[in-house]
Amino acid sequence: MHPETPAAASYADELVAGLSATPRRLSPKWFYDEAGSALFDRICTLEAYYPTRTETALLARHADEIAAALGPDAEIVEPGAGSATKVRVLLRAMQRGGWRPAGYLPIDISGAHLLAAADALRADLADALPTLPVRPLTADFLQPLQLPAPLADGRRVGFYPGGSIGNFEPGEAVALLQRFRDWIGPGGGLLIGVDRIKDPARLHAAYNDPEGVTAAFNLNLWARANREADADFDLSAWHHAAFYSPAHQRIEMHLVSRRAQTVHVAGHAFTFAEGDGVHTENSCKYTVPGFQALAARAGWQPERVWSDPDELFSVHWLTA
Structure with a gap:
């Protein structure tokens, strides 16, 4: 017997908590539903990665x-x-x-x-x-x-x-x-x-692949929210951002709003201005x-x- 995959309610709860925090952030563990795991497998085959x-x-x-x-x-x-x-x-x-x-x-x-x-x-x-x-x-x-x-x-x-x-x-x-x-x-x-x-240039290339697979992997957080957390994210209204922070010696990944918008998640409303972001991963x-x-x-x-x-x-x- 194997325990069930953590309940969808857990993702909804953590998503609401993360979007309510300052600054807004999510744990990278939520990348790995079935779709996200398949996307990560693709990332691992990329030339830049x-x-x-x-x-x-x-x-x-x-x-x-x-x-x-x-x-x-x-x-x-x-x-x-x-x-x-x-x-x-x-x-x-x-x-x-x-x-x-x-x-x-x-x-x-x-x-x-x-x-x-x-x-x-x-x-x-x-x-x-x-x-x-x-x-x-x-x-x-x-x-x-x-x-x-x-x-x-x-x-x-x-x-x-x-x-x-x-x-x-x-x-x-x-x-x-x-x-x-x-x-x-x-x-x-x-x-x-x-x-x-x-070299930060090599790191930047690894997390911003021209094929867009890492971007799809990041955006799958919002697709998962739509599937599991009663959310209404418009994926086209967000873009993937990854950059090296020399002060912290890490790559940071974010999802950044392309415009002013309001998103609903599990009955909660969250307002984003153009350029507002959600921190989704560090890679120290x-x-x-x-x-x-x-x-x-x-x-x-x-x-x-x-x-x-x-x-x-x-x-x-x-x-x-």
Whole structure:
């Protein structure tokens, strides 16, 4: 049995609260309904979006070293698993090197997308790991969450790729890493992808792709509100804005009103002037020492780090 996807009422409630706040903002977790998850999968294939292919290449290049760090008989826990694409590299490397994994526990807020991804993973690994327990858990991992009992000897390792830790401001990131440490427990570790500080022009291109997929991903928040939260957003009256803030060392994404308008959400009216915005996502960037210091604040011990030759992205192995 799997918990239901968080109720539509939860999105309506958070949307009303976010639009009532000053400044107006929403949590990026709401991007990932079924439509948003599919759009994000498309983003990951874009030429301008370097994080996915860079991290995937890093995992493949150092797969045997990483598998040895993770060790044998560990259950891999992946919060925000999405399509569970990158974990395939790890699972196959662990099997190949004799570091047989005990199981895989993916967690995601988009239930239909997660269950489809789990089925695809089982089929893909039928040759190498036919008996691997795959236990998808549909849940919001930012809320209090009790994981299922551990498999095997209880040892767990976390996997949090994609640079998603950058979606959280530093204090929030520390709290999330502490939560992961509590889930993993003694003797475990965390493999985490971290986007590095780089030329702002490259960052701008990655979040403002000419194909418009990132814009559609951002605007899907309003399409979702129309579907789930009794809202009347006119998507053509909004545009996607993403820019690098050097003061905060992060990309910020916003939805900006093209004109004066009033929008209704779940019985509430919200007035926007031309140029008013709603802050929908941060993507913080780190140096390697900067992230290691952040992880240490959360009680993790930095052990290994792998980075690409262009220093675009890093993958860190931390122990509990």
